[in-house]
Amino acid sequence: MHSKEQIGHDEYQNTADWLMSHTKHRPLVAIICGSGLGMLADTLKCQDSFDYSDIPGFPQSTVQGHAGRLVFGELKGKSCVCMQGRFHMYEGHSLLKTTFPIRVFKLMGVETLIVTNAAGSLADGLQPGDIMIIKDHINFPGLVGLNPLCGPNDDKFGPRFPAMSGCYDKGLHILMMEIAKQMGVAGLVQEGVYAMVGGPNFETIAEAKLLHRLGVDAVGMSTAPEVVVATHCGLRVFGLSLITNKVVKSYEDSESVNHEGVLEVGRLRSHTVQQLVTELISRMEINNNENTNNAS
Numbered sequence: 001m002h003s004k005e006q007i008g009h010d011e012y013q014n015t016a017d018w019l020m021s022h023t024k025h026r027p028l029v030a031i032i033c034g035s036g037l038g039m040l041a042d043t044l045k046c047q048d049s050f051d052y053s054d055i056p057g058f059p060q061s062t063v064q065g066h067a068g069r070l071v072f073g074e075l076k077g078k079s080c081v082c083m084q085g086r087f088h089m090y091e092g093h094s095l096l097k098t099t100f101p102i103r104v105f106k107l108m109g110v111e112t113l114i115v116t117n118a119a120g121s122l123a124d125g126l127q128p129g130d131i132m133i134i135k136d137h138i139n140f141p142g143l144v145g146l147n148p149l150c151g152p153n154d155d156k157f158g159p160r161f162p163a164m165s166g167c168y169d170k171g172l173h174i175l176m177m178e179i180a181k182q183m184g185v186a187g188l189v190q191e192g193v194y195a196m197v198g199g200p201n202f203e204t205i206a207e208a209k210l211l212h213r214l215g216v217d218a219v220g221m222s223t224a225p226e227v228v229v230a231t232h233c234g235l236r237v238f239g240l241s242l243i244t245n246k247v248v249k250s251y252e253d254s255e256s257v258n259h260e261g262v263l264e265v266g267r268l269r270s271h272t273v274q275q276l277v278t279e280l281i282s283r284m285e286i287n288n289n290e291n292t293n294n295a296s
């Protein structure tokens with residue numbers, strides 16, 4: 001049962017201490033790369049990188065397109081840490097394990113989390129290759145109690161009942177819209193609601209119709225638990241979905257989605273996503289003078 005597992009504060013702290021003693025970087029921004037988007041880390045300068053298998057307490061990545069490496073480095077002079085590979089509930093990790101790195105980042109002094117993912121579109125206006133700024137999410141596992149915050153609350157990280165109404169930062173959303181315009185890719189960038197389902201199977205047609213009727217713009221199998229934990233501990237969050245496929249909503253449609261296709265669209269659009277994220281980090285205000293945190 002997910003809710004019975006507990007991870008003590010000292011376990012997060014041990015991992016944070018190990019990382020801080022193995023790199024001189026003190027990142028203020030963390031980036032999670034979605035399926036096929038691992039090359040976001042390639043732009044980091046002066047890299048220190050660690051295989052997840054070498055980091056005490058870290059889970060292991062098991063999904064193709066998720067390298068399983070934590071990369072520290074500088075982007076336009078700003079210190080960042082990038083997860084080349086995330087953890088999904090469907091891999092068999094508990095939700096606390098899938099979100100383990102977020103609290104470690106908090107303890108290391110990270111202030112802003114950028115999440116990216118690959119997602120299927122339900123909205124008629126979102127085509128494969130489009131990029132969706134996540135304005136909000138529906139956490140389907142969370143709605144039925146599969147939530148990393150279930151179990152005893154660790155008050156050092158945040159309150160028992162955190163609000164989620166403003167979990168995606170509006171300022172970064174507006175900034176990204178401006179950047180997309182200035183880069184001449186505004187036509188590719190839209191905003192919408194992301195829904196997390198458990199996976200690992202893709203949707204049936206009836207499920208796709210249901211999600212569409214509920215107002216979901218894009219569906220995937222990650223992100224929401226990370227954002228919940230990040231918001232709980234006070235991180236500022238920005239999220240992007242790369243639309244890799246249309247979710248099949250009609251019994252007449254003979255198309256079907258597969259993971260290779262998802263990765264392929266990731267490869268095709270990774271450069272644009274990389275440029276957008278780099279520019280966002282370059283232009284976002286961060287507290288460079290004070291690398292303190294109040295979660296220790």
Ligand SMILES: O=P(O)(O)O[C@@H]1C[C@H](O)[C@@H](CO)O1
Pocket residue numbers: 033034035063086088116117118119199220221222223258259262263
């Ligand atoms: O890690 P993300 O959410 O980008 O991965 C998506 C959802 C599944 O893990 C996989 C399906 O192709 O891509």
Ligand SMILES: Nc1nc2[nH]cnc2c(=O)[nH]1
Pocket residue numbers: 118119120121197199201202203219220221244245246247257262
């Ligand atoms: N659930 C789900 N996840 C995805 N990730 C990428 N495409 C999809 C999709 O169509 N459905």
